[in-house]
Amino acid sequence: MAQYTKHPVAAPPIAPExxxxxxxxxxxxxxxxxxxxxxxxxxxxxxxxxGAGVIMALFLLGALAIGIPMLAQGRPQPFxxxxxxxxxxxxxxxxxxxxxxxxxxxxxxLTWVLLAAVTVNALLIAHALVWHEIVQAxxxxxxxxxxxxxxxxxxxxxxxxxxxxxxxxxxxxxxIDPHWYWVRDNFFDGGRIQGIVGNSxxxxxxxxxxxITFGVRIAVRARWRVTHALWIVAxxxxxxxxxxATAYLCGLAAAVVLLVAILxxxxxxxxxxxRIYATCGGIVAVAVAALFVxxxxxxxxLGRGADLTGRTDVIWSKVLERxxxxxxxxxxxxxxxxxxxxxxxxxxxxxxITVFHAHNMWLxxxxxxxxxxxxxxxxxxxxxxxxxxxxxxxxxxxxxxADRPFSPLTLLPVLFTVVLLVHGLAESTPIMLWGWMxxxxxSFKLKAVPLVGVGLSERSRVTERGHEARRVx
Numbered sequence: 001m002a003q004y005t006k007h008p009v010a011a012p013p014i015a016p017e018x019x020x021x022x023x024x025x026x027x028x029x030x031x032x033x034x035x036x037x038x039x040x041x042x043x044x045x046x047x048x049x050x051g052a053g054v055i056m057a058l059f060l061l062g063a064l065a066i067g068i069p070m071l072a073q074g075r076p077q078p079f080x081x082x083x084x085x086x087x088x089x090x091x092x093x094x095x096x097x098x099x100x101x102x103x104x105x106x107x108x109x110l111t112w113v114l115l116a117a118v119t120v121n122a123l124l125i126a127h128a129l130v131w132h133e134i135v136q137a138x139x140x141x142x143x144x145x146x147x148x149x150x151x152x153x154x155x156x157x158x159x160x161x162x163x164x165x166x167x168x169x170x171x172x173x174x175x176i177d178p179h180w181y182w183v184r185d186n187f188f189d190g191g192r193i194q195g196i197v198g199n200s201x202x203x204x205x206x207x208x209x210x211x212i213t214f215g216v217r218i219a220v221r222a223r224w225r226v227t228h229a230l231w232i233v234a235x236x237x238x239x240x241x242x243x244x245a246t247a248y249l250c251g252l253a254a255a256v257v258l259l260v261a262i263l264x265x266x267x268x269x270x271x272x273x274x275r276i277y278a279t280c281g282g283i284v285a286v287a288v289a290a291l292f293v294x295x296x297x298x299x300x301x302l303g304r305g306a307d308l309t310g311r312t313d314v315i316w317s318k319v320l321e322r323x324x325x326x327x328x329x330x331x332x333x334x335x336x337x338x339x340x341x342x343x344x345x346x347x348x349x350x351x352x353i354t355v356f357h358a359h360n361m362w363l364x365x366x367x368x369x370x371x372x373x374x375x376x377x378x379x380x381x382x383x384x385x386x387x388x389x390x391x392x393x394x395x396x397x398x399x400x401x402a403d404r405p406f407s408p409l410t411l412l413p414v415l416f417t418v419v420l421l422v423h424g425l426a427e428s429t430p431i432m433l434w435g436w437m438x439x440x441x442x443s444f445k446l447k448a449v450p451l452v453g454v455g456l457s458e459r460s461r462v463t464e465r466g467h468e469a470r471r472v473x
Contacts, residue, residue, distance in 0.1 A: 023076075026066065027133055030125045033059055034141035037118060038206055038434045042148075042196040045166035045182045053110070060117035067124045079127060085443035087380035088436075092119055094369055094376060095333035102332025104343040111334050111432075118433060122440035131409055131452045132220070134445065139217055139228075142210035146234050149195030149203060157187040166198065179351040193241045204247035205423055206434075207239035212254065212415050219408030246426045250419045256284065257418045258411065264393040265406055315348055319358045323367040330370035335432040357428035361435075364428040377431065381421060384439060387446040388414035396451050407452045413442045 036043055036055060044052040071079050095112050102108040125134060156164050164183040165171060178184050182198045184191065195203040214228040214235070222228070239247060260280045267273040322331060337344040339354040348355040358364035365377045392414045396404045416438055424430040430439070 026128055027137060029062070029066070030129060030133075030137040031140040031144075033063075033121045033125070034137055034434075034437070035144050037121075037437050038141055039145050039148075039197055040433050041198050041202065042145075045198050048167055053114070056114050056117045059121055060113070063117070063120040063124045067120070067127075070128065076128060080444075080448040083444065083447035084123075085380065085383070085440055085447065087376055087383055088119075088440050088443055091369070091373060091376040091380060092116070094373055098330065098333045098369060101326075101329060102334075103326075104332055104334055104338070104341050107334040107338040107341045107343070108332045110338060111336065115333075115335065115432070115436065118437050119440050122437045123444055126441045126445040126448065131445070131449065132222075134441070135213060135216060135409060135412060136222075138209070139213045139231075142206065142213060142235070143231060145196065145206055146210060146231065146238060149193075149197070149238060150234065152183055152196050153187040153193055156183045156185050161185070177351045177353075179353055187241075192243050193238065195238060195242075200242040201244045201246060201427065202429070204239045204242035204244035205250060205419070205429075207235040207242065208247050208251050208254070208419060209416065210235040211239070211251075212412060212419075216408055216412045246423060250422045253418050253422045254415045258415060261389075261392050261411060261414065265395075314350075315355060315359050316363055318348055319360075319363045319367050323363070323370070326370060327366075328370045329372055330366070330368045333368050335364065335368065335428065357432070359427055361424035361428045361431045365431060380439060380443065381417070381430075384443045384446070385414070385417050385421070387450070388417045388442065391446055391450060398451060409452050413446060416442065 036059065040052065040056075043055055047055070070076075092115060095108070095115060099105055099108050099112075125137070129137065152164075156162075162171065163178070163181040163185045165180065166182045181194075183194055186193050192200045193203070194200050197203050197206065211232050214232045218225045218228050218232075239251075260276070263276050263280070264273055267276055325331065334341075334344075336356040337354075339345060339356055344354060344356070346354055358367065361377075362374065365373045369376075392410045395406060396410075420430040420435055420438060424435075429435045
């Protein structure tokens with residue numbers, strides 16, 4: 001006869017598994033690296049050129065010291081050698097080989113060490129952290145940059161009451177071009193602000209990345225969602241005060257891609273997806289044509305010239321002239337250009353300051369590594385864009401089940417990639433420092449772990465909250 005009981009038949013509850021101290025330190029190291037890379041100009045303005053170089057060299061040694069034992073022990077999982085971003089690594093190898101024919105050999109060696117430091121750390125982060133931890137580390141780095149930017153701007157305006165020069169140098173007598181300032185003391189007068197990075201355009205694009213990251217964190221129902229919303233407000237305010245036309249265009253492109261990705265996700269049939277692709281493609285083509293035709297009044301409304309503030313007439317023409325001298329393998333790697341090198345010193349100047357990149361990633365690559373480098377860079381970014389797009393719009397599937405929910409986190413790589421590609425039309429940062437970090441990190445992670453929360457390399461972490469952090473059965 002059946003018996004009723006009040007005692008459960010399930011196993012008694014146990015305490016959740018705690019993360020090891022070593023892994024917590026690894027996450028802290030990843031946050032520190034991301035902060036130093038995204039705010040590299042702040043490090044430069046704080047400790048100078050030599051100090052910034054030493055710090056990046058220490059990060060290279062730190063990544064090797066952490067990564068080599070992990071590879072030897074096969075933890076947290078075996079290293080995915082076959083899934084490495086080969087196009088990006090081939091570009092890195094070509095940059096090193098260019099020492100043989102470089103027209104600025106010392107600059108090639110110095111900047112290649114910087115490239116190697118960023119590359120090794122990007123591979124380490126992608127290998128050691130799961131998707132949620134990478135997004136969390138990005139968010140933490142952006143919080144530090146935004147918070148310190150507001151604090152520095154307020155300190156300059158309320159305490160110093162005068163502009164601040166890099167390395168806390170003493171202000172000279174007489175007028176000085178505002179482009180030399182680290183902080184211009186514009187927080188309360190309505191002018192453009194620069195934050196700790198010392199550049200309005202860089203601050204604006206970092207704020208755009210931050211808005212995307214915090215929005216994804218809210219969508220995956222992570223902890224402290226109200227706090228993340230407040231960080232979005234702070235990032236939006238700094239982005240508005242930075243007043244970067246390039247960042248606005250990048251934000252518009254990201255919004256369009258987000259809308260298309262959501263529509264594709266909701267399509268139920270391949271035919272429905274095809275119609276959405278065709279419709280959105282036609283709309284984008286018309287929008288690009290209209291942008292080209294009405295570029296002058298549009299840029300005038302944004303406070304910029306139709307020549308992109310002197311880029312086409314001054315910078316790009318000189319870069320193309322130098323690229324034509326060695327079109328196949330280029331003149332030699334140097335990202336960024338070293339201003340003290342005789343080949344770059346006062347070669348191209350803006351407001352009396354030597355320009356340190358071509359303000360277009362494709363022209364920069366063409367001048368440095370020629371057509372060969374251009375092909376490798378295009379292959380690296382097209383591969384990332386392709387994988388990131390289908391990572392975002394394809395339903396997660398590894399067996400016969402085809403109704404698993406989408407994760408909002410899968411939208412982040414494609415949005416970041418689109419921002420990098422649009423930003424690269426007017427800047428060269430997508431091929432150096434944080435741009436290169438994002439390219440290598442996302443390329444490797446997307447190839448090695450194409451699903452969120454699935455597999456040995458995507459173990460759920462006990463520090464996460466919400467339905468996205470639960471282990472997928």
